[in-house]
């Protein structure tokens with residue numbers, strides 16, 4: 339069994355798709371945002387159900403599509419715990435495993451290119467990200483890099499694997515696709531046969547240019563590749579609406595909520611919060627359990643219990659539609675109730691996909707995957 343190797347020519351990045359033949363459950367390593375359609379197409383072609391997206395580290399040269407794959411393919415996101423990718427549902431520690439069907443990968447913490455970076459072992463294959471490249475290695479001059487740590491990670495962790503282990507790197511700039519532990523041990527230009535001092539001296543004299551997309555890629559990758567809308571002028575005050583106090587932007591709702599002026603109620607279903615993402619500390623109170631179903635009987639009591647007298651209530655749903663009905667009900671109960679425009683996921687784009695046009699998450703407000 340071999341991984342499916344995919345390549346993004348703009349950033350010379352390899353993405354790997356692994357799957358279990360019987361269950362068709364799959365896992366993807368280091369997916370690239372510009373290749374989202376290709377990757378969704380590959381899942382369809384092979385008839386796969388994507389369970390996991392996994393990062394080797396927070397990349398500086400391309401943006402991950404993990405957040406988009408979570409939304410469009412229902413995958414869960416995983417990332418090394420030390421990389422600061424706070425939106426990932428699973429924060430991996432050294433030795434942790436992720437299962438898909440009867441298969442699993444194991445995380446190997448290999449600091450050096452970045453302090454939190456990891457390689458992943460699957461059967462007799464290792465996915466090395468930027469820790470070990472074909473006759474090379476990742477740079478160590480920024481992003482908490484350390485040549486000493488990289489030397490230890492490569493020589494003591496990766497070179498301790500069997501020589502026949504296939505190495506699948508995060509990049510190659512010369513058209514090569516893979517190598518082996520044995521070949522790198524004997525022939526890697528930077529590290530084979532070198533002492534720690536010699537390796538550090540080599541790394542210190544590389545003087546590489548900054549990655550072109552670093553300023554854009556790094557912040558985006560810390561939130562699973564969902565890019566934040568920096569400008570755009572959020573609605574600074576509430577807009578009155580018939581039947582309830584008014585509509586507010588996600589940003590204004592967040593401000594009121596954080597200052598203690600308002601209680602934030604998430605009226606989506608448990609399944610939506612679990613699959614799409616939730617807001618830590620928001621009060622979950624489902625408005626309608628399903629599209630055709632009646633309103634939740636416990637809504638009124640739940641709302642009265644959650645909202646102290648004299649406080650505003652701001653209500654959030656997927657796109658700002660269900661929350662209008664919920665805000666009207668809250669107003670009938672005597673509350674100063676506001677609907678959060680755009681909801682958690684915003685409006686659908688031209689391909690009927692959400693997550694790119696407005697919404698709590700798109701604006702970079704705090705959330706996590708369930």
Ligand SMILES: [Fe+2]
Pocket residue numbers: 395396397398399451468476
């Ligand atoms: Fe990197």
